[in-house]
Amino acid sequence: MSTLNRRNFLKNSLVLSSGFALANYLPFIEYRRAHAQDQPLKAAMSSAGLAGTWNAQGEEAARWMAGLLGVEITWFDGEFDAQAQRAKFDQLVTQEWDFVAVQPGAIGTLIEPIQTLTESGVPVIDMDTLIAPLQDLQSLGVLAFIAPDNVFMAESVVQRLIDKMEGAGKIAHIGGQPGHTGAQARGQGFFNLVNKYPDIEVVDDQPADWDVTRAADLTESVLNRHPDLKAIFADNDDMALAARQIVENAGLGDQVLVGGVDAMPPAVEAVRDGRLVATARNSANRIHSWAVLAGAWAATVGLEQARAEMPFYILADGPAIFADIDSNPDLADEPWKLRNYGLSAADGILWSESQYLF
CATH class of the missing domain: 3.40.50.2300 (Response regulator)
Incomplete structure (x- = not known):
């Protein structure tokens, strides 16, 4: 050289x-x-x-x-x-x-x-x-x-939450720092979708400033006020996982759906295990x-x-990662017609992140 x-x-x-x-x-x-x-x-x-x-x-x-x-x-x-x-x-x-x-x-x-x-x-x-x-x-x-594309990431996750909610019920939004334009865009993506569904009620929308303790406190508060809550969207995975832990502590793990953004390894593992409904990769x-x-x-x-x-x-683009796998048995002989070939993307994403590639 x-x-x-x-x-x-x-x-x-x-x-x-x-x-x-x-x-x-x-x-x-x-x-x-x-x-x-x-x-x-x-x-x-x-x-x-x-x-x-x-x-x-x-x-x-x-x-x-x-x-x-x-x-x-x-x-x-x-x-x-x-x-x-x-x-x-x-x-x-x-x-x-x-x-x-x-x-x-x-x-x-x-x-x-x-x-x-x-x-x-x-x-x-x-x-x-x-x-x-x-x-x-x-x-x-x-x-x-x-x-x-922060709006895309938020919309991808929120749409999956809404689908799981069957388009109705109470949802809460835990935001990042108000002055952070990525958080502002994720909030925009959240409202872009929930505003399309008249049977969805946003019962809480507060910033937690990326702080997991504050996210946990906000989750506990909204559950106390709305025990019939169906879903929580958090602006990042750290806050989503903190919210999920409070949901599980309350015995509402099967009722309250939680999604986040960033696709950090702990969140990807939580999606794979069914604890989070979705995350989206902010690389x-x-x-x-x-x-x-x-x-x-x-x-x-x-x-x-x-x-x-x-x-x-x-x-710096990235996909949404969902808990469910497209496993239509009618397409078993034509897996290329299935999303992600009917496979989980989690392990591949975890590997590529560990290599600093994605």
């Missing part, structure tokens, strides 16, 4: 508008591995709060990719406190970085330090949720926004590792070239 200079690297590397294909970046990965010592890269990364399993998985994936690329990451934990995250960004802008990637805890709180970074020529990648209103993000100088692995790849690439080829070649929005 000693012959792979910057010009050859640019000729041999491709950016796909649908996302990143590692095979197309192998020349760059090898280039970085060969030059990590003489061209070291330093990155600052931050997520809303490492106490969340999604964020913790994302940090692991980011450090895995950083190891491949010879990038030294300093992590700034947002602590699920937007003001604490802002204070850390006010600190990090006084230091030198080759790139910065962030999942903001709330929209609008990091605009000033992000502007300081971009005006000084530092590539900034926005992960999962918006730093600023979308129409302002590019003018702020952000290189790329890597995120899931922490893709979002965080792609952010490292994008940032290292921009730091290597230059921000101007990166802006010309890299799409601004990169969808």
